[in-house]
Amino acid sequence: MRELSLNVLDIAENSIAAGAARIDISLTLNENLLEISIKDNGCGMSGDFLARVADPFTTSRTTRRVGVGIPFFKMAAEMTGGGFRIESKEGEGTEIAAVFDIESVDFMPMGDIGDTLGALVMHAPDTEFTLRIDVRGNVCEFCTAEIKEILDGLPIDAPEVISFIKSTVKENFDSINGGIIP
Amino acid sequence: MKSIEELKAIKARMQAEINTRDASTDADTRIVVGMATCGIAAGARPVLNAFLEEVRNKRLSGVRVTQTGCLGMCKLEPMVEVFVPGKEKVTYVKVTADAARKIVADHIVNGSVVNEYVITNV
Structure with missing residues (x-):
């Protein structure tokens, strides 16, 4: 992964696969520590699966017995001297969060969060997504429920709407961030 | 939010167009992009974006861009399957954003498969 x-x-694709009706993503920067959290109300994991989930030889997929999504995310955080946590309850949902030191030479750039949100909404138009960005107290929030209210029954996954979501989220992130998070 | 007015304008355009065609059906052409960890790490997100932008820019109706998980051959990612009604499925591998634009122009619009990215030719 490059971003x-x-x-x-x-990680959020796993939430979609877990049948989540709601996925909350947050990026929170306090001083030099960035916490990224992805929380869903999908099917959750059993205690046994949860205990093994950061092991690359654990996966929910069926085409291979290797799964590196969560290990990649954990590694990206730990390389900066940060940390990783995961909480999950079967039938209730999962929250995955990682903390990164943005000053670390090993900090991977944030990249385009707008593109990510666009791809997610496109994949799961019925799921409610929220994105909260907090850069040292400057906050902006985005939610698909607001967009759907304006669209009033028109599809949120129409190409024009997805483009709108991508550019809106990117512009909001850039203006709040002001180049602080690389 | 940046521009509610902008979204309302998009909505008005969509409403004007919606009468000209029915909701998506089985008769749609489908472009399916593999978006598991392997696909994403290999660059599937810009490929997905390129397909979406091309479909939007060319105002193609009856074409849906969708996503799936791992297609089973991680080293050939990004992989894309194209389903045209009445034709056999075409699987493209090692697709780039430029290749995606070519696939839309040649395959989706003009009906000629882009052989250089077809799985059997790579």
Whole structure:
């Protein structure tokens, strides 16, 4: 992975696969520590699976017995001296969060979070997504429910709407971030 | 939010167009991009974006861009399957954003498969 937003896409794709009706993504920068959290109300994991989930030889997929999505995300955080946590309850949902030191030479650039959100909404138009960005107290929030309210029954996954979501999220992120998070 | 007005304008355009065609059906052409960890790491997101932008820019109706998980051959990612009604499925491998634009222009619009990216030819 070359961007953290690709990791976010990958982790949130698991939330979609878990049948989540709602996925909350947050990026929070406090001083030099960036926490990225992805929380869903999907099917959750059993205690046994949860205990093994950061092991690359654990996976929910059926084409291979190797799964590196969560290990990649964890590694990207730990390389910066940060950390990783995961909480999950079967039938309730999962929250995955990682903390990164943005000053570390090993900090992977954030990349385009707008593209990530666009791809997610396109994949799961019925799922509600929220994105909260907090850069040292400057906050902006985005939610698909607001967009759907304006669209009033028209499809949110229409190409024009997805383009709108991508550019809106990217512009909001850039203006709040002001180049602080690389 | 940046521009609710902009979204409302998009909505008005969509409403004007919606009468000209029915909702998506089985008769649609489908472009399916593999978006598991392997696909994403190999560059599937810009490929997905390129397909979406081309479909939007060319205002193609009856074409849907969708996503799936791992297609089973991770080293050939990004992989894309194209389903044209009445034709056999075409599987493209090692697709780039430029290749995606070519696939839309040649295969989706003009009906001629882009052989250099077809799985059997790579």
